[in-house]
Amino acid sequence: MKLATWNVNSLNVRLPQVLDWLQAQAGDDPIDVLALQETKLTDDKFPRAEIEASGHHVAFFGQKTYNGVALISRHPLQDVVHNIPGFEDDMARVISATVRGVRVMGAYFPNGQAPDSDKFVYKMRWLEALHAHVQSSLLHHPRLVLMGDFNITWDDRDVWDPVALAGTIHCTDVERAHFKNLLDLGLVDAFRQFDQPEKSYSWWDYREFAFRRNRGLRIDHILVSHDLRDQITACTIDKAPRKNERPSDHTPVVVNIALPIG
């Protein structure tokens, strides 16, 4: 089973790149489920027909201008849930579904803007609610994958300049403590289960030639539950789409899990 996450920063702009990328991954090891973030589309404007025409199932949950999430799958998406049950939220940030017995959660974590901002307070509340939701989901779904744009770096290896950016948004101790709380539920960061190139990032600012200079952050993650961790066979960041014309500022992260999917 091959899963991927990609913050597309507007599906309206990036739909051709998403379809091209899925097509390029096809062959003998295609993507089974792709989680998208920042679709920035209300549900009535979601390109369902184009995605279904590519041979995929799709579930989506969006809003105007900001946020918006979707799951694109080669297999049926069962028991779709929007956002975090019981957590009042007017932003479309989470979409979950069961695919071939695996609970797949795609999430767009709040950015937080700055550690002293109201948006950071919301980010902390949201992270607490997510933790409780993942904890209860694991009771029913021991095979679970949580992936998306976390807007948190795990440690200094995920930061192009950890000295200059120490304590700034995405790099604060309190954000990383929330990340650790998720791992303490028995999840593992699939990317760090393997040796990886130094300075591996998933996001680069559009400005100042950040991608060309590899000044980035690793903020897009795939967490895999204990019951599946021994079956993870690979986890990679695919930098190719960041080189496209009009790229998203994020690039896909991909995990392979050795599961018979029929």
Next chain:
DNA sequence: ATGCCTCAGCTCCTGAGA
């Protein structure tokens, strides 16, 4: 200096992203 890109929308500027 709070910008440098990019995107959406109450579109010729602003807010937000990270």
